[in-house]
Amino acid sequence: MKVVIPIPERRVHEIKGPKQVHAILKELGLVSESVIVIWGENLLTPDVTVPDEAEIEVRPAISGG
């Protein structure tokens, strides 16, 4: 699957699916409390299994300033 992380610079990761959201985040070294996971117009909870052909966005939710 494709995992897009839009900021600070847009990065696209290839990750082998199917895989659960929490496992995807772990593989990327991300803390679930700091991001939201979007698939199309839907939000995914950590237990959802994402198929290999999907493209999802992992959007950081932490802002500064």
Place this chain on the structure above:
Amino acid sequence: MKCRKCGQPAVVALKRHNTAFCREHYLEFFYGQVDRAVKAYRMFARDDRILVAVSGGKDSLALWDVLLATGYQADGLYIDLGIAGYSERSKEKVVAFARARGAGLRVVSVREKYGLGIRELARQARRAACSVCGLHKRYFFNREAMEGGYNVVATGHNLDDEAATLLGNLLNWNTGYLARQAPLLEASAPNLVRKVKPLYRLTEKEIASYAVLRRIDYIVEECPMAVGARSILYKHLLNRLEEVSPGTKARFLFGFLEKGREAFAAGEEEVQLKACAICGQPTTADICSRCRTLRRAGVKL
């Protein structure tokens, strides 16, 4: 995961509440949290005119959206900081949001007013951009609220912002700031407006989730001045604790508000505020720090 209320597939899991919700019931939960905050501190009522400080980011646009959706009279205030690229893009989001909802929007431009953006003002005054930015935001919140006849200014500060600020203030024992850190700041001088933080019970993740579920087109990129900010480090650290022990951030902040803040407030001496000789806003000195910083930057006042 299934929605606790209706059993449909959940879209948001809330570990700290040990629950999960579908879209409809998540929105209900979210409005409930804002309502609880507003009532607990009597932030405003239906007949108040609210000015929402909006940056184009998720928190402030979500706040504005909630207030409009729940029937409050809320207009937006966008402060154009004159940060090349970022300011144009964030302003576009705010203008589009206001237009789509037919909501009132006030815009002030730092560059139009002083001939310089925040970054240049800060450089010339030899101060950190974010502290100069804070001075100007405070000034414009007050001025625009007074001019427009608003009773209250609402900002998008969330649970993570407040917990990170609290951590920073404790690490440095900033007792003065600790005495004043609260979801509501009463007007303390005739030309200072009341300020409230209706999202203080909600985390950044919860607010970002709300924004996506409500299809709010917010600016995802960060203000370039925020890079390396200490507050971001604090937020990451707190989120690591949150992962291990859900509810940590809420216990930390709400516990302080319930049990800790008053002790700091009691130790504070009352400060005598007077009107700044240049801009008229309240200050402890003859000239306020915003005006002094502008002078140091070479701006004629």
